[in-house]
Amino acid sequence: MTLPHFSQAMSPDRAHTGPEPGEMRVRTWHLGDDRQSLVLASRNNRLPEVVYWGPPVGGSSIDEIAAAARYDVTGGMQDEIAPLSLSPEASMTFQGQTGLTARNLDGEVIAPAFLFSHEEKQQNTLKLVYQDNGLGLSLTLDLELTPHTSLFKLRTRLDSREDISVDWLAAPVLPAPDHTDEMIEFSGRWCSEFLTRRLPFAPGARVRDNRTGRTDHAHFPGLIVCSKSASNTTGEAYAFHYGWSGGHKMVVEELADGRRHVQFGHASGTMEKGKSFETATLYATYSARGFNGAAVRFQRHVRDHLVAETRQTRPVHYNCWEAVYFDHDVDELKSIASLAADLGAERFVLDDGWFGHRDDDTTSLGDWVIDPRKFPDGLTPLIDHVKSLGLEFGIWFEPEMINKDSDLFRAHPDWLLGALDQTPGRQQFALDMSRNDVRDYLYDHIAAILETNDIGYIKWDHNRVLPVADAGQAEGVYALIDRLRRVFTAVEIESCASGGARIDFGILERTQRVWLSDSNDALERQRIQHDAALFLPASVTGSHVGPRKCHTSGRIFDIRFRAWTAAQRHMGFEMDPRELTGEEVDVLKEVTRWWKDNRDWMMQADILRLDSADPAVTAEQHLAEDGERFVAFAAQMRTSDQILPRPLRLTGLDASATYRVSLANRNDAPRLSRGEPLLKSRDIDVSGQYLMSHGVVLPWRFPDTIWVLEGHKL
Numbered sequence: 001m002t003l004p005h006f007s008q009a010m011s012p013d014r015a016h017t018g019p020e021p022g023e024m025r026v027r028t029w030h031l032g033d034d035r036q037s038l039v040l041a042s043r044n045n046r047l048p049e050v051v052y053w054g055p056p057v058g059g060s061s062i063d064e065i066a067a068a069a070r071y072d073v074t075g076g077m078q079d080e081i082a083p084l085s086l087s088p089e090a091s092m093t094f095q096g097q098t099g100l101t102a103r104n105l106d107g108e109v110i111a112p113a114f115l116f117s118h119e120e121k122q123q124n125t126l127k128l129v130y131q132d133n134g135l136g137l138s139l140t141l142d143l144e145l146t147p148h149t150s151l152f153k154l155r156t157r158l159d160s161r162e163d164i165s166v167d168w169l170a171a172p173v174l175p176a177p178d179h180t181d182e183m184i185e186f187s188g189r190w191c192s193e194f195l196t197r198r199l200p201f202a203p204g205a206r207v208r209d210n211r212t213g214r215t216d217h218a219h220f221p222g223l224i225v226c227s228k229s230a231s232n233t234t235g236e237a238y239a240f241h242y243g244w245s246g247g248h249k250m251v252v253e254e255l256a257d258g259r260r261h262v263q264f265g266h267a268s269g270t271m272e273k274g275k276s277f278e279t280a281t282l283y284a285t286y287s288a289r290g291f292n293g294a295a296v297r298f299q300r301h302v303r304d305h306l307v308a309e310t311r312q313t314r315p316v317h318y319n320c321w322e323a324v325y326f327d328h329d330v331d332e333l334k335s336i337a338s339l340a341a342d343l344g345a346e347r348f349v350l351d352d353g354w355f356g357h358r359d360d361d362t363t364s365l366g367d368w369v370i371d372p373r374k375f376p377d378g379l380t381p382l383i384d385h386v387k388s389l390g391l392e393f394g395i396w397f398e399p400e401m402i403n404k405d406s407d408l409f410r411a412h413p414d415w416l417l418g419a420l421d422q423t424p425g426r427q428q429f430a431l432d433m434s435r436n437d438v439r440d441y442l443y444d445h446i447a448a449i450l451e452t453n454d455i456g457y458i459k460w461d462h463n464r465v466l467p468v469a470d471a472g473q474a475e476g477v478y479a480l481i482d483r484l485r486r487v488f489t490a491v492e493i494e495s496c497a498s499g500g501a502r503i504d505f506g507i508l509e510r511t512q513r514v515w516l517s518d519s520n521d522a523l524e525r526q527r528i529q530h531d532a533a534l535f536l537p538a539s540v541t542g543s544h545v546g547p548r549k550c551h552t553s554g555r556i557f558d559i560r561f562r563a564w565t566a567a568q569r570h571m572g573f574e575m576d577p578r579e580l581t582g583e584e585v586d587v588l589k590e591v592t593r594w595w596k597d598n599r600d601w602m603m604q605a606d607i608l609r610l611d612s613a614d615p616a617v618t619a620e621q622h623l624a625e626d627g628e629r630f631v632a633f634a635a636q637m638r639t640s641d642q643i644l645p646r647p648l649r650l651t652g653l654d655a656s657a658t659y660r661v662s663l664a665n666r667n668d669a670p671r672l673s674r675g676e677p678l679l680k681s682r683d684i685d686v687s688g689q690y691l692m693s694h695g696v697v698l699p700w701r702f703p704d705t706i707w708v709l710e711g712h713k714l
């Protein structure tokens, strides 16, 4: 990175670089498209603030908008309202969370007063550079509006002439406009990722500080700010995502004067001493069409722009983890692969247990050498078998981790991140990924496996939180993945972290799939998938049919529910296929065939969450990008309170077009469904308006079952 040139003399008297008394300079900027506008204004060369964010401002003059946006001043206030700028400053008497918190090396707080230096503006990008010459600081604000997907990509960079210590640097700060009164934030846990919580705004700050050093189950870095009435399909929503895998901090604050703002940056403790600091990318977008309007932009951005090139057709996975765990035996694995191939699998993933002496989770992480006890002739016989069945071969690694019982630890105890006597997590410790020697070691060992075996896929795991929050750790893993990808260009990577603990747009720039959750419980998956769709497209979201009796919940669900749930995303299997009954095999083959017939358009479709009139039903509609077809999945999550199924209202259709609607699994109606809803016996031809206003009348069904509704425009 080149350090900026400080254009003016480093005068300690900063007043000389500001405006003359009485002088008022207003600068304005606009970034926008046909879906949203963001208007910035600055006065007196100070940092700009967002004076408008919402639907396109059309013919209005930007300068007039900036002038019209000025608030009044009354009793009990400062004489000037401190701007809620892209990096609010204490030097402007801003009394909330500032955009930058820094100290000099004597520990004294620095309160910069940034002044405009220069700008670079192109159609969809704006770079604003501000300086505090007295302090030798430069603040660069990068704003970009993505042309197809209408997402603002925002980054802040701070450069300093001297070494300083930075505690907090926010990506460009955006307001939560005054008409929004609620926020939806994300929490979760192992086997229950992407839990949403809807909260009202209240005076003061809501702070989410994820110090786990990874994205984590409990802290997906997302936020939606909306009006009380906003739903999946209607109302206004402002959605945010911080694209970073190293832990983040979110501050949503309502100031004493009533204004609200949203800040995202790295987690506390991850910024340290130095001369240059940069946030990750904050993605933000305004939607006039409920949460779906924003969700579709995030989904499309991940699918079409962010994720490194994928082979167009997503293969059906088979992952052996829940079938054999660490118990790897070549003949057994071969016979499992044969059965999986017969079910329709196209990629076989050999999970944890193939290296070192890894018979359980106490040992061998770091020793990335094939275990000769389990694979006396290496992986080749298994790979050859898998390939002879027509499947691709994939393999599991957990590169950033180390067990104390490993040759690597015995050779390099100093490579461990944090204290030697720290509490382990899943019996393991993290390697210090900021070290070049650690990364070189990992690169060499992973590359050796990839060079000597025909491997098309890596499942890249990360099974514990870090002992210290450290941005260098995320940067280190990004560097390692980038290096591997430059050489092994055809190898796809899945991001896994005890399920979905590393899902964010930072890791998705380098990987092609995420393992959403270790829960293969179809009911839990329905909820997790539904909420993850606020950001994730189907094409990257792994979903597997697990064992009949779920290993993480102990529940048993019918194969139909399990299979259709996996068919809503990037489909795979994870049970031991030897446990399947003949009927289960038939159902699984049929649903897998259906998925293969539909995957090409479905993996390119938008997932629209439906506002189900029945809270017992979770429903979503996959709408083809050209609008010509859709499939809706309506899962009965529990018994409904009322006896009659409430019609399911669809969304995003052409109101005046006629659609032919059919029930793909109409034979699944139980005996207790005794009536004659039309869809039980034949297709119906109705208008988009009818489908969106009245909705589809579905047959009655048991809890833990699902209806699959297909529609084509006629």
Ligand code: DGJ
Binding pocket: 321, 351, 352, 396, 461, 463, 496, 497, 498, 499, 515, 517, 518
């Ligand atoms: C956690 C992952 O989420 C599982 O799918 C599996 O790969 C195990 N780790 C292996 O240790």
